[in-house]
Amino acid sequence: MKKQKIYFDYAATTPLDASVLKKMMPYLKDKYGNPSSLHQFGREAAEAIDEAREKVAKFLGCKSTEIIFTGSASESDNLAIRGLVKALRRQKRAGERMHIITSSIEHKAVLETCKDLEQGGVRVSYLPVGPDGLINLDDLEAEITPETDLVSIMYANNEMGAIQPIKKIGQMIAKSNKFEEHLTYFHTDAVQAANWLDCNVKELGVDFLILSAHKIYGPKGVGVLYAKEGTPLHALITGGDQEWKLRAGTENVAGIVGMGDAIAQLNDAASLRLVTLRVKKLREKLVADVLIKIPGSKLNGPKNSEDRLPNIVNFSFEGVEGEALVLALDQEGIAVSTGSACTSSALLPSHVLMAMGLSDLEAHSSLRVSLGKYTTLAEVNYFLKVLPKIIERLRKISGR
Numbered sequence: 556m557k558k559q560k561i562y563f564d565y566a567a568t569t570p571l572d573a574s575v576l577k578k579m580m581p582y583l584k585d586k587y588g589n590p591s592s593l594h595q596f597g598r599e600a601a602e603a604i605d606e607a608r609e610k611v612a613k614f615l616g617c618k619s620t621e622i623i624f625t626g627s628a629s630e631s632d633n634l635a636i637r638g639l640v641k642a643l644r645r646q647k648r649a650g651e652r653m654h655i656i657t658s659s660i661e662h663k664a665v666l667e668t669c670k671d672l673e674q675g676g677v678r679v680s681y682l683p684v685g686p687d688g689l690i691n692l693d694d695l696e697a698e699i700t701p702e703t704d705l706v707s708i709m710y711a712n713n714e715m716g717a718i719q720p721i722k723k724i725g726q727m728i729a730k731s732n733k734f735e736e737h738l739t740y741f742h743t744d745a746v747q748a749a750n751w752l753d754c755n756v757k758e759l760g761v762d763f764l765i766l767s768a769h770k771i772y773g774p775k776g777v778g779v780l781y782a783k784e785g786t787p788l789h790a791l792i793t794g795g796d797q798e799w800k801l802r803a804g805t806e807n808v809a810g811i812v813g814m815g816d817a818i819a820q821l822n823d824a825a826s827l828r829l830v831t832l833r834v835k836k837l838r839e840k841l842v843a844d845v846l847i848k849i850p851g852s853k854l855n856g857p858k859n860s861e862d863r864l865p866n867i868v869n870f871s872f873e874g875v876e877g878e879a880l881v882l883a884l885d886q887e888g889i890a891v892s893t894g895s896a897c898t899s900s901a902l903l904p905s906h907v908l909m910a911m912g913l914s915d916l917e918a919h920s921s922l923r924v925s926l927g928k929y930t931t932l933a934e935v936n937y938f939l940k941v942l943p944k945i946i947e948r949l950r951k952i953s954g955r
């Protein structure tokens with residue numbers, strides 16, 4: 556029998572959409588100009604970037620001049636947070652400390668950046684989350700002081716899919732900004748949200764929002780930073796004048812074209828609704844069947860399905876090592892993950908699951924299944940057929 560090849564790791568990266576690749580190809584071959592060059596080759600490349608920028612701006616409901624292309628979402632997170640700190644530092648009086656509020660379940664691109672800034676004297680408050688993976692708005696309100704410079708809360712979590720109330724947070728910050736001379740800026744990492752949720756920056760009330768092309772069926776190596784007009788921001792990579800002097804370096808033209816095309820597909824609301832409904836249905840079946848068929852299984856993350864992304868589920872299986880489970884499923888041709896791709900080689904329990912109050916053992920026995928627009932019912936059924944047998948076998952081996 557032909558070995559299965561089932562991809563259930565869309566939160567780690569998505570396949571490149573064939574039509575996106577087609578749009579990129581000319582810029583990898585014949586249209587190779589440097590966008591900074593004045594001649595026709597350069598102009599052609601610059602126009603392609605402008606077009607892509609317009610498409611991203613349309614998706615986010617902002618001006619194209621508010622869009623900065625970077626090399627990854629991690630870089631965009633860094634540029635937003637460090638770039639703001641760098642800009643504000645120049646405005647502060649000597650000895651005046653900076654303050655950032657973030658959550659304990661952010662992606663490492665935010666958490667490690669904040670930890671690094673702490674070394675440089677920035678005060679950082681890490682908000683806890685409940686067992687459902689959601690922050691408490693009262694905790695946030697209590698933490699915001701007249702000195703708070705930045706709130707950075709992710710839109711949706713990459714390990715268990717919890718959706719944070721970004722719009723409410725935006726309103727809370729806008730309210731506190733009304734009465735203060737000092738402004739608190741608001742950054743959200745919308746990498747996992749972009750395929751499913753409204754990312755209109757005005758609706759959300761954010762000053763910074765970041766995206767990654769390779770999570771929306773675009774190419775790897777392209778990130779986006781939305782920075783609201785007038786928001787203080789300094790470049791981290793200095794050199795040429797590219798990207799409004801905020802990110803030097805010759806642009807990844809083909810990648811940016813790919814990002815533009817991938818995001819244009821998300822602008823098609825009708826087809827997006829259909830994909831969302833289909834994936835939600837597959838997820839509901841997957842969750843219900845796993846919990847019924849496998850004793851000692853537990854769903855991690857929000858209980859209310861409206862508080863979670865349609866495509867990410869995270870389980871813990873009593874008496875089973877997550878890594879062993881990933882490898883056993885891989886042998887059956889099914890690609891899943893234990894946590895975020897960036898930390899899964901570290902073999903440390905996931906900081907997200909630990910923050911939600913799971914024990915070390917529960918966190919080590921976790922499995923993330925993430926679906927996408929190409930997932931089929933046949934693939935879900937195959938997974939549901941092999942998973943119980945694998946778990947039974949692994950439990951026998953471990954004697955638990």
Ligand code: PLP
Pocket residue numbers: 566567627628629630662664709711712713744746747767768776777778895896897
């Ligand atoms: N933020 C979130 C929520 C993510 O899931 C990821 C990727 O796993 C990133 C940031 C980093 O994205 P990139 O690979 O483009 O740096």
